[in-house]
Amino acid sequence: MGFLAPLDDDDLTPDAAEAARRFLAAHPGPLSPLDRTLLGSAAAFDAYQGWFTLRDELVPYLGERAVTLFSFAISDGYPAPYPAGFFRRELELNGDDPVDPQVTEAERLLIDWGRGLGAGAASVAPGLAARVEQTFQPKLRLLLTAFAGLTVAVCVFTVAGGVELEQ
Structure with missing residues (x-):
């Protein structure tokens, strides 16, 4: 286990569970270890998920x-x-x-x-x-x-x- 531990579904706060649900609705598939670690804070998770938004804007260009x-x-x-x-x-x-x-x-x-x-x-x-x-x-x-x-x-x-x- 690393310095920061990934969380299981049962360990998520209601805010983190909602953030995960929103993410999975847009990006189906299992949550990665990075996602599960970031879900220790819904705010941290949401901030880092901006990466996907920017990626989705870049793909049509590149x-x-x-x-x-x-x-x-x-x-x-x-x-x-x-x-x-x-x-x-x-x-x-x-x-x-x-x-x-x-x-x-x-x-x-x-x-x-x-x-x-x-x-x-x-x-x-x-x-x-x-x-x-x-x-x-x-x-x-x-x-x-x-x-x-x-x-x-x-x-x-x-x-x-x-x-x-x-x-």
Whole structure:
């Protein structure tokens, strides 16, 4: 068990159970260990679920694969084993090689930028940031930056909390 423990359904407060119900209505499937850990606070759970809202806004612009590659690059660059393992598995399930994916120029840019952001946004080379600015329109840059911030927040939470990826 990690520093923070995932909760069983019986351990959820009424607010947390309602937050889980709302989430599952929009995202069917089992709750992940991360979700079950965040449900220790309905407010924390709701805040982190904003990641899905931003992901859903990015997908029409970039496609699911590019968003997953970006997410993997951020979490691998951090490094955060839980989210990196999750995104690695998602890529593999879709037939991609997470270590050496065949990518477009825009996807390569997202991977490079994501790794830099994961390692520390202040250390992203100005030339890389300029390429992102030249490639993506302002609204998309805003969504990507906000999404990256939430992805880094998930990395911090999972590493600090000792959240373990289910096998």
